[in-house]
Amino acid sequence: MATLTEFNLDETIAVLTRTPATLDALLRGLPASWVRSNEGRDTWSAFDIVGHLIVGERTDWMARARIILENGEARPFDPFDRFAQLKESQNKSLEQLLDDFARLRRENLAALQALNLQAKDFGRRGRHPALGVVTLSQLLATWAVHDLTHVHQLSRVMAHQYRDAVGPWSAYLGVLQCNGHSS
Amino acid sequence: MATLTEFNLDETIAVLTRTPATLDALLRGLPASWVRSNEGRDTWSAFDIVGHLIVGERTDWMARARIILENGEARPFDPFDRFAQLKESQNKSLEQLLDDFARLRRENLAALQALNLQAKDFGRRGRHPALGVVTLSQLLATWAVHDLTHVHQLSRVMAHQYRDAVGPWSAYLGVLQCNGHSS
Numbered sequence: 124m125a126t127l128t129e130f131n132l133d134e135t136i137a138v139l140t141r142t143p144a145t146l147d148a149l150l151r152g153l154p155a156s157w158v159r160s161n162e163g164r165d166t167w168s169a170f171d172i173v174g175h176l177i178v179g180e181r182t183d184w185m186a187r188a189r190i191i192l193e194n195g196e197a198r199p200f201d202p203f204d205r206f207a208q209l210k211e212s213q214n215k216s217l218e219q220l221l222d223d224f225a226r227l228r229r230e231n232l233a234a235l236q237a238l239n240l241q242a243k244d245f246g247r248r249g250r251h252p253a254l255g256v257v258t259l260s261q262l263l264a265t266w267a268v269h270d271l272t273h274v275h276q277l278s279r280v281m282a283h284q285y286r287d288a289v290g291p292w293s294a295y296l297g298v299l300q301c302n303g304h305s306s
Numbered sequence: 307m308a309t310l311t312e313f314n315l316d317e318t319i320a321v322l323t324r325t326p327a328t329l330d331a332l333l334r335g336l337p338a339s340w341v342r343s344n345e346g347r348d349t350w351s352a353f354d355i356v357g358h359l360i361v362g363e364r365t366d367w368m369a370r371a372r373i374i375l376e377n378g379e380a381r382p383f384d385p386f387d388r389f390a391q392l393k394e395s396q397n398k399s400l401e402q403l404l405d406d407f408a409r410l411r412r413e414n415l416a417a418l419q420a421l422n423l424q425a426k427d428f429g430r431r432g433r434h435p436a437l438g439v440v441t442l443s444q445l446l447a448t449w450a451v452h453d454l455t456h457v458h459q460l461s462r463v464m465a466h467q468y469r470d471a472v473g474p475w476s477a478y479l480g481v482l483q484c485n486g487h488s489s
Contacts, residue, residue, distance in 0.1 A: 127466070127467055127468070127469055127470045127471070128339045128340075128343065128467040128468060128471065129470075129471065130468070130471040131339070133337075134337050134339055134340065137335075137336055137337055137340070138336070138340065138464070141331055141332055141333075141336070144331035145328055145331040145332040147331070148324055148327035148328040148330070148331045149324055149325075149328040149457075150324075152320075153320055153321070153324070154316075154317050154320055156311045156314070156317055157311075157317065157320070157321065160311065251474070251475075254474040254475065254477070254478075255474065257473055257474060257475070258473065260471065261471065261472055261473035261474070261475060262475075264468045264471035264472045264473075264475075265472045265473075265475040265479065267468065268465045268468050268472050268475075268479050268481065268482070269479065271461040271462075271464050271465040271481050272461070272465065272479045272480050272481035272482075274332075274457065274460075274461040275458055275461040275462055275465070275480065275481040275484065276480065276481075277457075278454040278455070278457040278458040278461070279454075279458055281321070281454050282451045282454040282455065282458070283310070284310055284311040285310070285311060285313070285447045285450065285451050286310055287310045287312075288310070288311065288312065288313040288443065288444065288447035289444055289447045289448045289451050290440055290441065290444035290447075290448075291434070291437040291438065291440060291444070292434075292437065292440070292444060292445075292447075292448040292451075294437070295437075296448065296451050296452065296455045297455050297458065297459065297486075298451065298454050298455040298458040298459075299451070299455075301458065301484060303480075
């Protein structure tokens with residue numbers, strides 16, 4: 124097993140910075156058959172996933188970082204509403220969502236840089252409403268891996284649309300074996 | 307279950323066109339800790355995955371489309387060397403690989419468009435060395451889903467590096483539960 128990477132703020136920001144452009148390159152201008160299709164009842168389309176990432180920018184990541192810095196473990200985080208986007212994205216186009224996500228992420232990363240966090244801050248503790256005690260570095264690492272989990276989901280949701288079209292090759296295409304642990 | 311999408315050439319090309327820019331946005335300039343790390347012995351890094359996509363452009367997809375059009379089932383496809391990139395990428399930088407992939411994909415999509423395929427061509431048959439009879443539309447759909455399977459793998463390989471760094475949040479991050487069906 125290779126050694127896992129320890130938390131590093133610059134390397135975390137390197138991932139967080141790239142996600143909006145990655146989703147833009149993958150999704151902008153794609154036909155609706157790819158963007159609006161999901162994996163069946165109560166699952167998310169690419170459109171829903173971008174909406175969910177927007178909700179995280181607005182209500183979750185930096186809000187929780189501030190709670191840790193200002194209140195520590197004394198004040199648990201507010202729960203993350205995993206379904207808010209289903210209402211909030213309703214009258215928007217995918218292109219608007221991609222623009223909103225890019226702008227909010229840029230603003231949040233500027234706010235994160237402005238905190239001027241030092242190594243000694245990374246161990247500061249907060250309280251997750253379900254998981255209990257967590258640290259600031261765990262929160263920031265999770266922000267980046269949360270992006271990756273939705274890239275993972277997005278590729279699976281899109282691939283699913285061609286499950287029949289690929290014929291016998293489905294046996295070789297790992298993404299078609301993924302059992303939806305990223306939803 | 308939502309209805310699955312039937313093969314459509316333009317919609318397939320819409321995905322194939324976007325993959326180089328997607329990988330470029332995700333990977334170019336990322337620190338080596340993200341790009342060169344893998345999931346352990348005999349697994350692929352982001353660097354290896356881009357190399358593998360290049361081999362596909364050079365030796366697989368369009369070569370097989372031409373075999374179908376010229377030879378039908380009479381001539382089985384050459385097997386796809388899934389490990390060629392481990393030698394071929396050796397002295398290149400990730401940036402070179404991203405440039406090579408973008409150029410080769412552009413050339414291949416131009417060649418595909420030049421074939422001026424019609425609906426009646428999509429059912430033309432070829433012979434896969436292991437899977438048996440396949441059609442041209444299945445080959446082209448697989449080309450697109452193969453891109454998506456490696457985006458899926460890439461997000462998982464990167465997320466793996468922060469498996470420890472996210473602490474208790476690992477329980478919520480689907481990509482960390484993925485068992486590597488995309489490798």
